[in-house]
Amino acid sequence: xxxxxxxxxxxxxxxxxxxxxxxxxxxxxxxxxxxxxxxxxxxxxxxxxxxxxxxxxxxxxxxxxxxxxxxxxxxxxxxxxxxxxxxxxxxxxxxxxxxxxxxxxxxxxxxxxxxxxxxxxxxxxxxxxxxxxxxxxxxxxxxxxxxxxxxxxxxxxxxxxxxxxxxxxxxxxxxxxxxxxxxxxxxxxxxxxxxxxxxxxxxxxxxxxxxxxxxxxxxxxxxxxxxxxxxxxxxxxxxxxxxxxxxxxxxxxxxxxxxxxxxxxxxxxxxxxxxxxxxxxxxxxxxxxxxxxxxxxx
Amino acid sequence: xxxxxxxxxxxxxxxxxxxxxxxxxxxxxxxxxxxxxxxxxxxxxxxxxxxxxxxxxxxxxxxxxxxxxxxxxxxxxxxxxxxxxxxxxxxxxxxxxxxxxxxxxxxxxxxxxxxxxxxxxxxxxxxxxxxxxxxxxxxxxxxxxxxxxxxxxxxxxxxxxxxxxxxxxxxxxxxxxxxxxxxxxxxxxxxxxxxxxxxxxxxxxxxxxxxxxxxxxxxxxxxxxxxxxxxxxxxxxxx
Numbered sequence: 001x002x003x004x005x006x007x008x009x010x011x012x013x014x015x016x017x018x019x020x021x022x023x024x025x026x027x028x029x030x031x032x033x034x035x036x037x038x039x040x041x042x043x044x045x046x047x048x049x050x051x052x053x054x055x056x057x058x059x060x061x062x063x064x065x066x067x068x069x070x071x072x073x074x075x076x077x078x079x080x081x082x083x084x085x086x087x088x089x090x091x092x093x094x095x096x097x098x099x100x101x102x103x104x105x106x107x108x109x110x111x112x113x114x115x116x117x118x119x120x121x122x123x124x125x126x127x128x129x130x131x132x133x134x135x136x137x138x139x140x141x142x143x144x145x146x147x148x149x150x151x152x153x154x155x156x157x158x159x160x161x162x163x164x165x166x167x168x169x170x171x172x173x174x175x176x177x178x179x180x181x182x183x184x185x186x187x188x189x190x191x192x193x194x195x196x197x198x199x200x201x202x203x204x205x206x207x208x209x210x211x212x213x214x215x216x217x218x219x220x221x222x223x224x225x226x227x228x229x230x231x232x233x234x235x236x237x238x239x240x241x242x243x244x245x246x247x248x249x250x251x252x253x254x255x256x257x258x259x260x261x262x263x264x265x266x267x268x269x270x271x272x273x274x275x276x277x278x279x280x281x282x283x284x285x286x287x288x289x290x291x292x293x294x295x296x297x298x
Numbered sequence: 299x300x301x302x303x304x305x306x307x308x309x310x311x312x313x314x315x316x317x318x319x320x321x322x323x324x325x326x327x328x329x330x331x332x333x334x335x336x337x338x339x340x341x342x343x344x345x346x347x348x349x350x351x352x353x354x355x356x357x358x359x360x361x362x363x364x365x366x367x368x369x370x371x372x373x374x375x376x377x378x379x380x381x382x383x384x385x386x387x388x389x390x391x392x393x394x395x396x397x398x399x400x401x402x403x404x405x406x407x408x409x410x411x412x413x414x415x416x417x418x419x420x421x422x423x424x425x426x427x428x429x430x431x432x433x434x435x436x437x438x439x440x441x442x443x444x445x446x447x448x449x450x451x452x453x454x455x456x457x458x459x460x461x462x463x464x465x466x467x468x469x470x471x472x473x474x475x476x477x478x479x480x481x482x483x484x485x486x487x488x489x490x491x492x493x494x495x496x497x498x499x500x501x502x503x504x505x506x507x508x509x510x511x512x513x514x515x516x517x518x519x520x521x522x523x524x525x526x527x528x529x530x531x532x533x534x535x536x537x
Contacts, residue, residue: 029343029359030358032359032361055372056343056419057317057419077417077418078317078402078416078418079416079417080417082356082357083318083356083535086415086416090414091414094414095411095413103403103417105417105418105421105422106376106419106420106423107376107380110372110376114373126380128422128423128426128459129422129423129425131422131449131455132418132421132425132449132451132452133401133448133450134403134422134450137403183346183361183369183372184369184371185359185371185372188371189373238360240361240364241361244360295353296362297350297353297365298364298365
């Protein structure tokens, strides 16, 4: 019997693994390693997201799903665009009450996924974090209990196990053994905490490549359910060591989300069928070359 | 601003910064190359420990930070913040108040925010850093307020925390520190007057009788800044 290869089309992966009303995890951090090819497909298939889980700092991965009107609530530690400004879909939907924000912080994002990864019922936090407004704003996910050893009050967070997570890394073989060529952010904990994992990659490498570098493999294939071969699939965000973020496009995105976001979605999401078509619409080979060729220090 | 931040760092300290941090990244590297060769700095989400910054990127998670001494995974960086092993945390906010608390949640009442902020990210860990330095890209009565609407990062609050609190505030106008847990003007940047600072601060700042001028960058500091930041990422950060 042949071993199952997990490389499938993005449409099939979303149909099979992203259920309406799911708890969805999206990996990457700030404008880096956002698995946008898969996220655009979720928007095309109009999958409703009950709750969105992100790394401590989300960007277009959360903001685009929110702007498409698909997200009911979000665990929010940060959604923004760093030096390019605030996330305007997130802002609009949160301020109008269309998006329910479960206020949280970086500690929540990290420890809730760690708790989820280890199947801990909850995760206690180091002392001091109870002094901010965050636990008061989100009494559903932050609770105080007694430390059974010292009898002192201890603030805890709910553990989180997404139904499915969408994570980008640079390389994987057909069985899902995967390598992050740059920063891993909180993606490995997200993978471990999730029931299902869709892994978007820049390139699929032979199994022999993995066998030669097993000490550098970050994710064992058994944790991965589907692999999406999507070169430039993080655009308009960066894929570490492959290409940088597309600042001109991100500015166009922010302008559209200030004015009429449906124009952006029509042009770059609904009107697109394949990853190849998308790459043409954003500027083809010329744009790709521009984002890849830069002064890199390593 | 960069050299004021750099001179606020001491040799052998461990320093950490989060999102939108071109200024503290550059300041930490300049400190390393001048008076603090044994300083260690960690660029938040990227996990880059002592990146060479050739060149300084705009984003705190940029892959150009990967030329570094270590890429420490973010959950492990959080372990450091929790232990606590961080001497200096760089902080900022939509609102900063007289006691040095920072707010990134938003502006307005809970449930009826006039401005939804991005979220608190790592600021709650200010309670566990040995001290923290506040930097702000703007200085006006909207962001320097008597009391923050929400506490993302606690300054001098009523509850006791591990941290000794905020030690310095650097803005495009001036450098400030704290006296009896309240913000105090320390030095004015060139061409800035005391009136310009007080008019742009939403609370009564302590004004000592001997307000100096923020020392200008030395030739050596300028040389390092120009070499590390040819794109002007630090300059572009300031409003």
